[in-house]
Amino acid sequence: MRLFICAVMSTFTILACGTAQSQLQQPPLGLWVWSAEEADSQFDVQIEKSEDGWRAQIGAAPAQVQIEGGVIAFDGPDGQSFTGKLSADGQTMEGRWLQPLSALGYHETATPSYQGHVTPSYQEMVTPISLPAAGANRWRATITVQPRPYTVFLDIFEAEDASVFAVIRNPELNEIQGATRFRVLAETAGEWTLVAGEGDRERRSKLTRKDDQILHLEHRRFEDGVLLRPAAESDVNKYYSRPQTDAPARYTPPPHLNDGWEVATAEQVGVDRTHLDALVADLASSDPRNRRPRMLHSMLVAYKGKLVFEEYFNGHTRNTPHDTRSLAKVFGPVLMGALRYKGDSISPEDRSISGILQQAGETLDHPRKADITLAHLMSFSSGLDCDVNSDTSAGSEENMWRQEDELDFWLYTARLKSLYTPGERYAYCSGSINLVGASLRAAAGKPIIETFDDLIAKPLQFGPYHWDLAPNGAAYLGGGVYMRPRDILKVGAMHAAGGVWNGQRIVSKAWVTESTSAKIAISPETTGLSPDDFSNNYFGGSQAYIWHVGKVTAGDRAYASYQATGNGGQVLVVIPELELVAALTGGNYGMGGIWGRWRNELIGGYIIPALTEHAEP
Numbered sequence: 001m002r003l004f005i006c007a008v009m010s011t012f013t014i015l016a017c018g019t020a021q022s023q024l025q026q027p028p029l030g031l032w033v034w035s036a037e038e039a040d041s042q043f044d045v046q047i048e049k050s051e052d053g054w055r056a057q058i059g060a061a062p063a064q065v066q067i068e069g070g071v072i073a074f075d076g077p078d079g080q081s082f083t084g085k086l087s088a089d090g091q092t093m094e095g096r097w098l099q100p101l102s103a104l105g106y107h108e109t110a111t112p113s114y115q116g117h118v119t120p121s122y123q124e125m126v127t128p129i130s131l132p133a134a135g136a137n138r139w140r141a142t143i144t145v146q147p148r149p150y151t152v153f154l155d156i157f158e159a160e161d162a163s164v165f166a167v168i169r170n171p172e173l174n175e176i177q178g179a180t181r182f183r184v185l186a187e188t189a190g191e192w193t194l195v196a197g198e199g200d201r202e203r204r205s206k207l208t209r210k211d212d213q214i215l216h217l218e219h220r221r222f223e224d225g226v227l228l229r230p231a232a233e234s235d236v237n238k239y240y241s242r243p244q245t246d247a248p249a250r251y252t253p254p255p256h257l258n259d260g261w262e263v264a265t266a267e268q269v270g271v272d273r274t275h276l277d278a279l280v281a282d283l284a285s286s287d288p289r290n291r292r293p294r295m296l297h298s299m300l301v302a303y304k305g306k307l308v309f310e311e312y313f314n315g316h317t318r319n320t321p322h323d324t325r326s327l328a329k330v331f332g333p334v335l336m337g338a339l340r341y342k343g344d345s346i347s348p349e350d351r352s353i354s355g356i357l358q359q360a361g362e363t364l365d366h367p368r369k370a371d372i373t374l375a376h377l378m379s380f381s382s383g384l385d386c387d388v389n390s391d392t393s394a395g396s397e398e399n400m401w402r403q404e405d406e407l408d409f410w411l412y413t414a415r416l417k418s419l420y421t422p423g424e425r426y427a428y429c430s431g432s433i434n435l436v437g438a439s440l441r442a443a444a445g446k447p448i449i450e451t452f453d454d455l456i457a458k459p460l461q462f463g464p465y466h467w468d469l470a471p472n473g474a475a476y477l478g479g480g481v482y483m484r485p486r487d488i489l490k491v492g493a494m495h496a497a498g499g500v501w502n503g504q505r506i507v508s509k510a511w512v513t514e515s516t517s518a519k520i521a522i523s524p525e526t527t528g529l530s531p532d533d534f535s536n537n538y539f540g541g542s543q544a545y546i547w548h549v550g551k552v553t554a555g556d557r558a559y560a561s562y563q564a565t566g567n568g569g570q571v572l573v574v575i576p577e578l579e580l581v582a583a584l585t586g587g588n589y590g591m592g593g594i595w596g597r598w599r600n601e602l603i604g605g606y607i608i609p610a611l612t613e614h615a616e617p
Contacts, residue, residue, distance in 0.1 A: 025189045025209075027164050029156050032215055032228035033235045036150040039078050039100040042142050047072065047093055049137040056082070079124075084131075086139075093131035093139040096449065098124060099146055099466060124469040125482075128453045146321060146466040146482050148172075152226050153239050154207075154217060155289060156184060166194050167289055168205075168217075171238065171314065174568065174589035175221060178203035180291045238315035241296070242284035249284035251276035254300075254310035257318075259486060260461035260502055264306040266610075271308060275610035279602065280311055292594055295587040296569060297322060298485045301607055302493045302581040309607070310486070314587070321465060321482035322585040325566030328481035331452060332436045333378055333515045333545035334491065337499070337507030338455040339443055346443040348375035348514075348545070356414040356438055366418040374439055376422045377432040378545040379519040381526075383420035386413065386429035389537045397430040397478060407471035409478075410438040426526040426543060430478030433546060434470070437477040448475035460494065460501050462487045479566055485583055492572045492581035516562040516574075518542030518549045539596055553600045554608035561599075569595030573603060578611055 043059040056063040056074045063074040072093070073083045077100075084095015101124065125146060134140035153169040164184040168176045179196030182205070186192055190209040197203055208216045215228045231239065242249050251273060253265040266273040279299075286294045297316040301309035312318065339346050353369045364370055368383060376382040386395025393399065395416045406412040413431040437448050444451040449467050452475075457465065465487065468480035490501060495516065499507040507515075520526060521542050524534040541550035544562060551558040552575055563573040569586025582603050588594045 025186070027156055027184050027186070027192060028207075028209060028215055029158065029164075031231040031236060031239060032154040032156070033231045033239075034152045034217075034226040034228045038147055038149060039145050041147070042144045044140065045076075045082065045097075045131065045143050046134070046138065046140040047131060048139075082129075084129075091133045095129060095131070097127045097129045097143055099127060100148075124471075124473070125466050125480075126449060126469055126475075127464065127466045128449060128457070144464055150221075151238070152217070152219065152228065153231070153235075153288075154215070154228055155239070157289065165289075166207075168194075169239065169288055169293075169295075171295070171587045174295075174587055174591065177205050177220060180293075181289075234315075239288055241286040241288075241313040248277075248281040251280050251309070252311070254307050257486075259463065260490065261302075261307045261486060262305065264303075264308050266308055269303050269306055269308055270611075271303065272610040275606050276309060279309075279606040282606075283311065283313060283602075286313075292591070293588075294594060296595075296598070297585045297587060298583075299602065300485050300489045300583045301603075302489055302496075303611065304579045305493060305497060307486070307489070312485075316585070318484065318486055319463070321463075321484050322488075322570070323566075323568075324479065324481050324483055324488060324570045324585075325568055326430065326479040327488070327564045327566035327570040327572055328479045328483075329430070329433045329477065329566075330491070330546045330564035330572070331456070331481070332433045332440070332477050333547070334456060334507065335440050335448070335452060336374070336378075336436070336545075337511035337515060339440070339451070340511060341499075341505065341508050342455065344443050346374075346439060348373060348378065350374050350439055352377075352435065352439045353414045356410055356435075360411055362415075365415075368418040368421060369414075372418075372422045374436055375519065375545070377436050379426075379543045380429050380432060381423050381426055381520045381543070382429070382432050383418055383422045383425055384413070384429070384432065385417040385419050386431050387427040388429060389427075393427075395429055395431045400431055404471075408474075409470045409472070409476070410435055410474070423520070424526075425528060426520050426522055428538075434476060434478040437475060440477075441474070448477070456491075456506065457487075459504050459506055460487065460490045462490075485585055488570075488572055488585075489581060489583040492574045492583060496574050496576060496579055496581050515545040516547045516549065517544055519544055522548075539592075550599075552604050552608065554604035554612070557612075559608070563599065565595075567592075569598060571595065571598060573599055575603075575608075578608065580607070580611065582607065 046057045048055055054065040054067060056065050058076045063076065065072060065074045070085055071083060075081045079101040081098040082095055084093050086093055129141060131139035131141040150172055151170060154166060156166045158164055166182045166184050170176060182194035182196045184192050185195055192207045194205040194207060206218045210216055213229055216225050217228055218225045237243055254263045256263050266276055283296055297314050298312045336346055351370060351373055353372050354364060357364060372382045384395055385393055387393040388396050390396060395413060400409060400412060413435045440448055463484045466482040468476045470476045494501040494506050495512050498509040499505055499512045522538050522540055524531050527534055541548055547562040547564055549562050552561045559575050559577055561573055561575045563571060565571050568589040569584060571584040573582045584598055586595055
């Protein structure tokens with residue numbers, strides 16, 4: 001008779017070797033899931049002007065409209081609101097829709113302590129919207145709410161030796177309860193403990209059967225735990241990369257969608273389809289039970305200006321805006337370049353900190369701050385006490401978001417201590433690129449999101465996108481913009497084309513060169529870290545204006561590249577020599593050792609060989 005388990009745990013009943021499996025309740029094998037409730041996904045909004053004044057309607061509910069200086073504003077459900085203006089021709093109501101509040105703490109950049117529960121941090125997100133005319137003095141549109149889901153998958157399975165294991169997967173934040181795989185230990189009938197590690201690194205979560213359809217799992221984010229149910233087919237499609245079939249997944253050419261992309265099949269641009277078939281089969285077969293799972297959500301490739309590869313996984317689609325995390329930092333220099341092309345005098349050599357402090361009635365606390373330029377801020381070499389890899393750094397993103405004393409993040413960062421001479425030390429810092437937003441706002445004379453919409457989103461024919469806000473309502477440039485993967489790729493394609501998208505210049509060719517050229521090496525010397533600590537925090541290379549300058553390796557060749565990246569596997573890579581651009585999105589949050597390899601593993605391992613071996617001269 002097969003044995004279920006033999007173990008001695010100090011806090012559990014001793015199960016002697018030889019205990020028959022029939023004496024213990026069978027573990028609840030299979031895939032279980034819990035999802036947080038979400039707001040309604042969309043609803044109609046109507047604004048109308050009559051002799052009696054302005055009124056609005058959200059779904060079936062009326063809303064009180066306020067008018068001040070030509071700005072129209074009204075509130076919606078769950079903390080939502082609209083602020084906008086009527087276009088000069090009266091045909092469109094242009095504005096911004098504040099999305100429902102989220103209490104899931106998406107801005108946490110470090111895994112919280114395993115002991116205790118996480119305090120939620122509310123975040124605001126705004127979506128640019130247009131309400132077209134729907135009759136005389138009436139404007140109407142459908143508002144799409146950006147989902148802010150939170151899902152817990154619990155997969156319990158038997159290994160080949162009949163041992164029982166479990167994995168916890170969370171696509172949104174990758175909160176896996178401290179371990180990538182757990183042993184399932186029986187306590188009493190209907191109760192189990194998930195155990196991983198040993199000693200000080202041991203992690204435990206209690207699992208209890210409520211009935212045949214409900215399991216209760218202790219969870220560090222939710223004080224009352226979560227109640228899991230058996231996964232439905234729609235859940236399974238989100239858990240696995242692709243539904244498992246007998247035949248391997250194969251490459252499918254991207255469709256033409258009238259979104260600005262010129263599309264092509266592999267053969268039309270001289271790319272070997274067999275490499276793409278092999279890549280899709282590899283990505284589609286990723287196993288979430290692996291200790292280091294590759295949770296890649298999408299991969300897109302443009303070659304010579306044409307979209308040739310577009311694949312989605314884990315339930316994601318081309319119409320699913322994805323959190324770009326820190327990849328969105330690149331919009332700082334992109335906006336600067338767009339403003340400069342339009343004739344604005346904003347420059348990387350501008351010094352903004354003195355002005356920010358002066359407006360707050362404060363003075364410089366160190367003369368070095370007067371020398372900090374926007375170039376230093378965009379290359380993470382300001383010398384301020386701002387280091388995402390240091391728990392004690394006042395300017396780290398986690399500490400900045402958790403504190404509540406100063407909601408103006410521009411002022412918060414300007415007040416940070418000056419530790420080093422600008423330009424000498426490198427430290428990755430979300431607050432520094434966010435601080436560039438103060439200069440962008442002043443140069444354009446309007447909110448950053450409006451500038452982005454006018455100079456980037458509309459010319460590049462973006463679909464819906466959603467932008468995280470700092471606590472004081474200013475657009476946050478440190479990361480967190482939700483965008484469709486096709487639109488992410490356009491940003492790279494525009495750079496690969498020297499600043500042009502579909503014949504329209506967005507930034508100058510000179511700015512593309514300047515903003516993507518190395519400014520400071522990322523090394524143990526420039527970071528002040530030991531070689532071991534450095535390798536645990538950085539990949540090396542050099543820093544341009546947010547873009548990371550490095551090489552993509554394919555076989556025995558290395559190609560110069562620049563890329564923008566975000567936690568979890570949000571990657572935008574440009575290889576100028578090959579006229580090649582790739583965008584990837586993923587859910588490997590906190591696992592840089594996994595997604596940090598994708599550039600060489602996927603682009604260098606599959607895409608470049610297809611080009612170099614079979615592309616036309």
